[in-house]
Amino acid sequence: MRITVNGVTTNVDVEDEMPLLWVLRDELKVKGPKYGCGIAQCGACTVHVDGLAVRSCSITAKQVEGRDVTTIEGIGSPDALHAVQEAWIEHQVAQCGYCQSGQIMSAASFLSMHPSPSDDQIDHAMSANLCRCGTYPRIREAIKTAAAKMREA
Amino acid sequence: MKPRSISIFAIGFLLLGAAGTAFSHGPGDDGSQIDLVVNTPEEDVTLEAGLAAWDRIYTVTSHPRCSNCHTDERNEPMWSGPSYGKTRPHGMNINAGDSRIGVETIFCSTCHVQSTAPNTVRHAAPHTGHPWMLAPVEFNWFGQTSETVCAQMRDPERNGGRNGDDLVEHIIHDAEIKAFITWGFNPGGGREPAPGTMQEHLDDMVAWTAAGMPCPVDGD
Amino acid sequence: MVNVGKIARRSFLVGSVAVAGGVAFGYYAVQKPHKNPLLASLADGEATFNPWVKISSKGITLITPHADLGQGAYSMQAALIAEELDLEFGQFDIEPGVPAAAYYNTALGAELAPFRSTDESFQAETMRTVFSSVTKLMGAQGTGGSSSVPDSFEKLRIAGAVARETLKKAASKRTGIDVSDLTTRQAAVVLPDGTMLTYAELAADAAKIKPVKNVELRDPSEWRLVGKEMQRLDIIPKSTGTLTYGIDLDFEGMLYAAVKVNPRQGGELNGYDASTAETMRGVQKILPVTNGVAVIANNTWRAFKAVDAITYDWGDAPYPAEQADHWKAVEASFTDDFLDNEWRADGDVDAAIDGNSIEAEYRAPYVAHQPLEPIGAVIKVTDDRLDIWVGHQMPRFVQQQIAAITGHDVKDIHLHNQYMGGSFGHRLEFENVKLAAEIGNQMRGEIIKLTFSREEDFAHDFPRQIAMARGRGAVSGGQVEAYDLGVAAVSSSDSQGARANLSRPGPDGQLAAGAWNLPYAVPNFRMRTYKVPELAPTSSWRSVGASSNGFFADCFLDELIHAAGADPMAERIRLCDHDVSRKVLEAVAEMSGWGTDLGENRGRGVAFVESFGVPIAEVIEVTNTENGIRIDKVFVAADVGTVVDPINFDNHVKGGVVWGLGHAMNCEITYADGMAEQSNFHAHEGMRLHQCPEIVVRGLENAEKVRGIGEPPVPPAAPALANAIFAATGQRIREMPFNKHIQFV
Known part of the structure; x- marks a missing residue:
């Protein structure tokens, strides 16, 4: 089937029910989305499907056929950072960093819909992304900085 | 209220060509067809039989598989039942908002994708053929008494403008798109299903509506 | 130059210990430098001065042998070298280095010496040196115990x-200056005259001269990097999804492995039926491994x-099947x-308590590590x-474990250490490397990536x-008079x-x-430990014994104070007999506005624990809301x-607090039918963002020795929370x- 990831369409020969996460990681070698739990408990695998955040472990290859999949590699790069990535760097959010691809993708989707989020909204939107290192205080700060950057841009 | 077995028959006739005819809807969670039959009562349904049907309906609506997403104006899905231990709001601080689908903060679809595929993975976020969401706030069932839920369900002002036939059709439509009721009886992933079968639930709805949608207060 | 003096003193102590203590390892062996592992692989034109710096005409590489579990160890190590070498971030590459005895951990051994870290007596310092000598002899290269710094x-x-x-000596030779x-x-x-000779262009000359041995370290007032805010070397890759973790590695022709091992840990596999699995798409091979099966x-x-x-027929667990029996x-x-x-027996607790005993019993369950990157490994075995x-975290032990399985000589086992998605102690264990070795050994010539599913990782975590x-105590005259704490636990160290x-x-x-090491001068203070046979x-x-003991010890003290x-x-400040610790308590009292009124349904608790040599106090404020x-x-x-x-430091302390609180709130591993009942994060949640409090951190620098901060913030979190809940609710x-x-909300 044909899968479009970060604007590139590729033919992949996979089962309909293979989770998008494993199509990305093992077939297309896109490693930004991480495997953490496989059951939408941690959010490390978060990508955007048609612009909205989705846990790639829980959506199948068949379901994203004909839709636009964007991974963290697709929203920005070290040379051309997304505002959320800039904020994550300024606040030095990451410790081990393994959850941060998912955190950033959740935050980017959230901020695209809610450019001036309240603290309460942030707490609702971001609590489904698990961080074992406990970087939550910095995630909160970085989201506010990113929101300001995105409003100015 | 008067029994409305005639109109139920009509619905059955309309949908099936003949009452008692089986019909099928796409592959079920286990890959099989879901066969539902509208067993139109041949005689009037008595008040007692209607109330008995309601009691069984209530065991379904009050089951965690159904009531966890029929919650009040706080817009919080609930986690209760054997899969969850202590009753509590959905973890991760999830709030579906007034939209009941998470527009305000995080879409339910972030984790609960729309899919008719089987729910096979234990403890995974379940999915159905309908976008995952809370039921409208008027359909508040969680922790509510039989009387309260019954009064809501027969009130067109609070049941989505449905009459008895519409309520029956709602179940059939649900089966067609593999939505929440269908999922509730076959939730997969090791979850405890709602009591009984979907066919039994349909039979009860047919009987209850045929009996004029009696509620426990009517039997006193 | 204070530091040089300290170095000299340590050398002297080593010598004295070897003579006076009659240590069997010998003075010479202790002092003999380990072979520099870089000498074996030096190319022409490369110079090496010691195992931590490599300079060639192409650039500068700093070797950072302490593993980076996410704690920023690579950046910290690089910064310390760069401080004296006058490098800026961006002017060097880093490499984790190869497993080598030269990278033995000089701090890990000192922690093993049975003295309170506040004890700087000659005897205590001597024993620390002896233990350090042992770890040096073993070449125990390791990361853990908050020892990297x-x-x-x-x-x-x-x-x-x-x-x-x-x-500089090389430049002097070349220029005559x-x-x-x-x-x-x-x-x-x-x-x-301002001319700059780059290190790269001096490297070849420097290789020809003997390294300068007598160096002076700069005074802290001259530091450019240390003590200043740094940008971690990995922060951009970690914010763009471009950092490669072990699980992300990819090689041409690589195969993918999954395992299932008896979830009754240590139990045998009696039999299995793989007939369905054999027919499944993409399956190349099904192999037996110890107590389980691997699919490639x-x-x-x-x-x-x-x-x-x-389908598997699992044998019984070699420990009680049900949690109640544990x-x-x-x-x-x-x-x-x-x-x-008996670790401490100050005064006479029995006499002091004498019928007026205040008693309480505390419990701490098994808890899982579960870093977010599941364990695994990539392996290629050839003859x-x-x-x-x-x-x-223990690369040389990995080599030994593998050698025992494959029969390779340790020198032929090449470990390439990877960035880790967390550890919290999990990556001190060997299940993943042993299973990878068993798989690779049966498929020589293939390159295979083993990944544990989250469920397999939970099933085979070795929990806390x-x-x-059990505490007994007595109070009189508004003061704590007697404190008697007995702790019974299985020994994770032995296991x-x-x-x-x-x-x-x-x-x-x-x-x-x-x-036992609470810095409190309670007149009658006894602390005993009981070792429970392995379950x-x-x-x-993360924080090991102190993770449960801190909760027990501080909460029971809090009960006596109340x-x-x-x-x-x-009362804690009054009892405190250690200046550095007292200043920590005074600081947290001032920061938190201790004593001010918080209002209805609110409460404040304090806890102090010293672990890994770090005195640390936390004050927590809670509100008893209608939702919890x-x-x-x-x-x-x-x-x-x-x-x-x-x-x-700030990020790490906050993370430690979140770790301590999250697991205290809602995590435990329990056993049923010999298996851990918790299989994924739905049942072992930890803290979520909305539950995270505002955390205010202050680092004090009164202590003489530098310490690591990875673990110490964890132990006081649980007791401070319990004490705050008591203050708010009376429970x-x-x-x-x-x-x-x-x-909890």
Whole structure:
């Protein structure tokens, strides 16, 4: 089937029910989305499907056929950072960093819909992304900085 | 209220060509067809039989598989039942908002994708053929008494403008798109299903509506 | 130059110890430098001054042998070298280095010495040196025990200084200018006329001269990097999804492996039926491994699916099948038969208590590590060489474990250490590397990536020790008069040590850590430990013994203080007999506005624990809302001697608090039918963002020794929370996880 990831369409020969996460990681070698739990408990695998955040472990290859999949590699790069990535760097959010691809993708989707989020909204939107290192205080700060950057841009 | 077995028959006739005819809807969670039959009562349904049907309906609506997403104006899905231990709001601080689908903060679809595929993975976020969401706030069932839920369900002002036939059709439509009721009886992933079968639930709805949608207060 | 004096003193102590203590290892062996592992692989034109710096005409590479689990160890190590070598971030590459005895951990051994870290007596210092000598002889290269900073702080700055002075000597030889007229800046030697000779262009010359040995370390007032805010070297890759973790590695033709091993840990596999799995798409091979089965496929998900499709006949667990029996075994261990040690016996507790005993019993359950990157490894085994790519805290032990399986000589086992998605103690263990070795050994020539599913990782985690404490005490005149704490726990040190083929003589210090070393001059103070015979296998979990003992020891003290009618902060400060610790308590009291009124349904609790040499106090404010307890604010004061990077310090302390609170709130591993009942994060949640309080952190620098901060913030979190809940509700919670007794928002 044909899968479009970060604007590139590729033919992949996979089962309909293979989770998008494993199509990305093992077939297309896109490693930004991480495997953490496989059951939408941690959010490390978060990508955007048609612009909205989705846990790639829980959506199948068949379901994203004909839709636009964007991974963290697709929203920005070290040379051309997304505002959320800039904020994550300024606040030095990451410790081990393994959850941060998912955190950033959740935050980017959230901020695209809610450019001036309240603290309460942030707490609702971001609590489904698990961080074992406990970087939550910095995630909160970085989201506010990113929101300001995105409003100015 | 008067029994409305005639109109139920009509619905059955309309949908099936003949009452008692089986019909099928796409592959079920286990890959099989879901066969539902509208067993139109041949005689009037008595008040007692209607109330008995309601009691069984209530065991379904009050089951965690159904009531966890029929919650009040706080817009919080609930986690209760054997899969969850202590009753509590959905973890991760999830709030579906007034939209009941998470527009305000995080879409339910972030984790609960729309899919008719089987729910096979234990403890995974379940999915159905309908976008995952809370039921409208008027359909508040969680922790509510039989009387309260019954009064809501027969009130067109609070049941989505449905009459008895519409309520029956709602179940059939649900089966067609593999939505929440269908999922509730076959939730997969090791979850405890709602009591009984979907066919039994349909039979009860047919009987209850045929009996004029009696509620426990009517039997006193 | 204070530091040089300290180095000299340590050398002297080593010599004295070897003579006076009659240590069998010998003075010469202790002092003999380990072989420099870089000499074996030096190309022409490369110079090496010691095992931490490599300079060639192409650039500068700093070797950072302490593994980076996410704690920023690579950046910290690089900064210490760069400080003395006059490098800026961006002017060098880093490499984790190869496993080598030269990278033995100088700080890990000192922690094993059974002295309170506040004890700087000659005897204590001597014993620390002896233990350090043992770890050196063993070449115990390791990361853990909050030891990376203490191990590196002096050593790596010396490494940088040696390199710098040698480069200056080379520049002097080339230019004829006296060394004293040369300076260094921006990876170059600067001549008096401002000409800059880059290190790269001096490297070949420097290789031809003997390294300068006598160097002076700079005064802290001259530091450019240390103590200043740094940008971690990995922060951009970690914010763009471009950092490669072990699980992300990819090689041409690589195969993907999944395993299922008897979830009754250590139980056997009696039989299995793989007939369905064999027919599944992408499955290449199904192999037996110790107590389990491996599936090799062409995609991780296909391997996961196939290994789940196998039916297994598992043998029994070699420990009680049901959780209640684990607790019974702990309860039954408070007897002389199981007494491991009496760590402290100040005054006479029995006489002081004498019928007026205040008593309480505490419990701490098994808890899982579960870093977010599941364990795994990439391996390629050939007849004469073995390569393994894995993130691990004990690389040389990995080599030994693998050698025992494949029969390769350790020198032919090449470990390529990887960035890790967390550890918390999990990557001190060997299940993933042993299974990878078994798989690779049966498929020689293939390159295979083993990934544990989250469920397999949970099933084979070695959790934190299960533990209980029984406290007795007495108060009089508004003061705590007697404090008698007994702790019974399984020994995670013994359990872990057995798997690493290590045995440790004497009592297990981790059974007492965080409790016996409270810096309180309670007139009658006794602390005893009872070793529970091994139940389920356990391992080091972030802050190890102190993670449970801190909860027991501080909460029980809090109970006595309340019984005495004293103020929890004032009484702790009054009792404190250690200046550095008292200043920590005073700081957190000032930060938190201790004593001010919080209003209705709110409460404030304080806890102090010293672990890994770091005195640390936390004050927590909670509100008892209608939906449960909300943790509003946490104030933390900790003394680590020197804060190397204020940003990483702050992030780490906050993370430790979140770790301590989250697991205290809602995490435990329980066994049923011999298997862990918790299989994924739905049942072992930890803290979520909305539950995270505001955390205010202050690093104090009154202590003389530099310390690591990875673990110390964890132990005070649980007792401070329990004490705050008591203040807000009057409910005293004596068992983790607290959500068994109270709800959290």
